Amino acid sequence: MKYLAIFTLLLVACTPAEKPLDAVGIIDTAIKKYGLDGINNRKIEFDFRERHYTLLREEGMYTYTRSFQDSLGFVEDILVNSSQFTRLVDGNELEVDSVWTSKYSNSVNSVLYFIQLPLTLMDPAAIKKYRGLEEMKGKSYHVIEVRFTEEDGGKDFEDVFLYWFDQQTFSMDYLAYSYITEGGGVRFREAFNRSEVSGVVFQDYINYKPENKLTPLEQMSELFKKGELIELSRIENVNITVE
Numbered sequence: 710m711k712y713l714a715i716f717t718l719l720l721v722a723c724t725p726a727e728k729p730l731d732a733v734g735i736i737d738t739a740i741k742k743y744g745l746d747g748i749n750n751r752k753i754e755f756d757f758r759e760r761h762y763t764l765l766r767e768e769g770m771y772t773y774t775r776s777f778q779d780s781l782g783f784v785e786d787i788l789v790n791s792s793q794f795t796r797l798v799d800g801n802e803l804e805v806d807s808v809w810t811s812k813y814s815n816s817v818n819s820v821l822y823f824i825q826l827p828l829t830l831m832d833p834a835a836i837k838k839y840r841g842l843e844e845m846k847g848k849s850y851h852v853i854e855v856r857f858t859e860e861d862g863g864k865d866f867e868d869v870f871l872y873w874f875d876q877q878t879f880s881m882d883y884l885a886y887s888y889i890t891e892g893g894g895v896r897f898r899e900a901f902n903r904s905e906v907s908g909v910v911f912q913d914y915i916n917y918k919p920e921n922k923l924t925p926l927e928q929m930s931e932l933f934k935k936g937e938l939i940e941l942s943r944i945e946n947v948n949i950t951v952e
Contacts, residue, residue, distance in 0.1 A: 732837035732853045736830050739879040743910040745828040748951070753909070755949040757820055764821055773821045788817045824911065824946055827872065827881050834858045834866070842876065843930060845883060849876040869926055884914075885929040894922035897929045897938055907951035914944040 740746050753764040763774045773788040782799040794814045796803045805813065822829050830837065830853075840852040850873040857866040873883040885897040898914040905911075917938035919929065932938050 730839060730851065732839040733831075735839070735851050735853060735874050735879065736827050736837065739827045739874055739881055740831070742879045743827065743881075744905070744908045745825065745910075748825075748828070748909060751907075751909075752952040753824075753949070754952075755824065755911075755946045757944075757946050760820075762817075762820060762824075764825070773817050775817045775820070786813055786817050788814055788821075791818050823914075823944065826884070827874075830855055830872070834860075840871070843873065845873060845930065845934065848882075850874060850882070851876055871926060871929075873930070881912075883930070883933075885926060887926040892922070895919060895924055895926050895929055896941070897933050898944070899933070902945065904949075906949050909951050911946060911949055913946060915940060916942045916944055 749766050749768065751766075755762055760775050760777045762776075763772075765772045770790055773791075774785060776783065776785040778784070785797040787795045787797070791814070794805070794810050794817075796805050796813065829835075834857045836856045836858065838854040838856075840854050843850050843852050853872045853874065855870040855872065857868065859866050868886055868888045870884060870886040872881055874881050880900070880903070882900050883898065885895065887893070887895045895918070897917040897919075899917070900912040900914055902913040903910060917933065918941045919932055919938055924932070929938070
């Protein structure tokens with residue numbers, strides 16, 4: 710028995726420790742589950758709030774477009790790598806001042822950023838931190854905090870995000886964020902209407918806000934579980950195609 714006990718201790722001592730969960734590993738697993746690891750060189754198109762959007766990611770470059778008809782004519786906004794913005798009206802380039810260039814760029818980038826989640830969390834500017842587990846509606850979730858570097862995080866680098874990934878399926882079912890632009894505030898989003906198109910999973914969101922816009926970000930999930938958040942809008946993308 711003595712030798713058996715010693716052998717058992719040695720076996721335990723020599724067994725490699727289980728690798729602890731980390732934010733990058735969880736996000737990477739989720740990206741694969743959503744089929745987003747294979748969207749390079751595939752064109753994604755969809756409609757959102759009477760605007761048509763396209764996304765094309767190629768090696769080292771990604772191009773976003775937004776197009777719509779208005780009183781000026783057929784408008785097409787083109788954003789390359791979130792930094793090079795061009796507006797075309799009926800195929801002719803329109804000169805846009807720096808203030809409106811920034812507004813248009815942020816608007817286009819925001820829509821395309823969210824539809825690509827969780828892939829966009831692997832951006833080099835994103836600082837990811839594992840926050841542990843939390844129960845939501847009877848399920849256990851990995852909670853990941855994301856902040857951004859000032860150098861590459863863009864105009865909104867001070868925004869802070871929280872993401873909830875199902876511990877079993879790695880689906881990203883909830884997210885919350887705080888922002889400082891336009892007076893600042895906090896939001897909470899619940900995923901719904903999940904669908905698969907050509908091997909890529911997309912999902913829409915119910916967008917909530919608290920009664921007090923100064924509510925700390927860390928309290929948003931508890932307010933959601935208590936039913937104390939106010940539905941603000943629905944983020945619904947339609948007519949999705951993947952070529």
